[in-house]
Amino acid sequence: MPRAPILVDLSPSLRVAGAPARYQSVWMLARIWLAATRDRETLSAATLRTRFTDAADVRMIVSRAFADFARWEVAVGWGSDAGANTASLRANHRSRGPFWMTPATARRLRFMLDGKPLGPAGLARWLGQAPGEKADTPRDSEDGLQYAMRDMAFWRHLTQAMRGAQDGFAGTLDHGVAESFRAAQRTAADDFQLALSLLKESLAWRRSDRLDRSRAALRRFQRIVVSGGVNAALPTFAAMAHVVRAWEHYARADLDAAQRELARLTDDAELRPVVRYNPRVRFETLNLDALVHKSRALRPGEDPSAPPRQQAARQAMESFSGALQAAYEADSVDAVQHAAANLGWSLWLFWQYRLVDAARAMAAGDVQRQAMRWLGLSEWICDRFGVGGGSAWNAIFLLRVARGHLAEDASASLKAFRAQQPLTVAAAIDALRPFHAPFAPAKGFVRWSSVAAFALEEHDTGRVRYNALQLANLLLEAAWYLTHEQGASAQAYEAVERLSRQLGALRASERGFFHAGIKGLPPELRAAATLRSPSP
DSSP states (O other): OOOOOEEEEOSTTOEETTEEOOHHHHHHHHHHHHHHHTSOSOBOHHHHHHHTTTOSOHHHHHHHHHHHHHHHTOOOEESSOTTSOGGGOOSTTGGGOOEEOOHHHHHHEEEEETTEEEOHHHHHHHTTSOTTOOTTOOOOHHHHHHHHTSOOHHHHHHHHHHHHHHTTOTTTOHHHHHHHHHHHHHTOOSHHHHHHHHHHHHHHHHHTTOHHHHHHHHHHHHHHHHHTTTGGGHHHHHHHHHHHHHHHHHHTTOHHHHHHHHHHHHHOTTTHHHHHHOHHHHHHHHHHHHHHHHHHHTOTTSOTTOHHHHHHHHHHHHHHHHHHHHHHHTTOHHHHHHHHHHHHHHHHHHHHTTSSSTTOOSOHHHHHHHHHHHHHHHHHHHHHHOOSTTOOHHHHHHHHHHHOSOOTTGGGOHHHHHTOOOOOHHHHHHHHTTSOTTOOGGGTBTBHHHHHHHHHHHHHTTSSOOOHHHHHHHHHHHHHHHHHHHSSOHHHHHHHHHHHHHGGGSOHHHHHHHHHHHHTSOHHHHHHHHTTOOOO
8 A cells, every 4th residue: 555645845834744844854855856756866965065065064964854754754765776775774974875765755755835736847946946957958938937036145145246356355355255155155046056156256266366265165166066966057167167276276386287187178078169169268278378388488497598488488478369369259358457467467578588589579668568558458447447456466567567678787786776777657658558547647657666655555554455475566666666766765675674574474485586586676775675584
């Protein structure tokens, strides 16, 4: 004789067989039922973990759920053998899943909402288009209507988080931006939304140099991708996961690992079309590929004329150019300003080190002005469209390019140092036309030391917050230009001493550049730096 059906009421009170029930247990039961009846598959533990990301211990959720299942007399199994007798299964490692139920058990469950029975489609909507929905499952007009009628809290929180990260807050106002991302994840109605918010969060923390948070978000994102819960969007998400992992390797200076990760992306038959036809993914891939080759080209201690370094520089320029085109194709002004800044700065660096135009067919002034035009385009976009906030890199690069091609013996004495002739502010602004609007006297564009001073004041007063590396670069430029313009003045000494203190906040791998920069200052300033500088 068939056993009596079990009624699961999904109305806000949540009741199973007439008794109040825990949300997590009901969710898990409904999700296992949907996997068994509609998808003919098991429910992975990864799907459960990604749904209850805020839970301190998912094992406790599983333990309570199975206690509830036993009380409701619903036989749910776990493990790889979906045909096993549930009574014989051992509870150790139960939380590892996967979870399943037999067709006979599934037939006993009756799901209701507001007095109306729910089939697989209705239950999927209650679960928020739960994981396991097939990419080619047709969606009727009611599905679209239900989607449009969802609460919009997720989109509000995600938009706030993205805006905060874009404005440069991610690295400084951690709590506000992090809370917006957490709120988006708490209100996500399906795995697509959850994965989207985690991907955006990982990218935001990576851009603000918070690799610990970037990795944490990426790990959670990968659980969803592996579980297959994002379906039709999986190729794009999987491609971006490769990019984010490659960024992590690049940030650790593991260039080989970063390049291998990008190679996996472009060698994958399924993901290769994503890179080709999705301009945003193509931008991210080419931009990172260019940065990897740039690092190879500028690797210290090697002969600049070595063919591998020159080839790496050429590849970097090609990839930056491709990234710029992809950014415009994607209608992303933020991506455009990144690509333009990278093109301008790399052009000048590579030319200085004879990695491009080794025969010096181009005049130094022509290359210098063209590099500044690219930087000017980037800053103009930031100013006009309100992107790239909280970053000092354009100002830093402009100050450094304005120094020009410097004499090797300039650090021998204060007189020799001050005899150098950087590009004047007036000449630079003229070269920046038609992108000269952001370079106003009110922002310090009267003399170069004022440009650095203005940026430092913005940081010191709390209007923006630069990370340790940007702050060190600004202090180096301030020290250089104050010394050039004023000599061994109190302001110049103060900038050098502050730079020396700042070096302690940098990674050991970052300090070498600044030690070399300080060595390029006159003897008086080098002595002031030595008194306070941490060990390399």
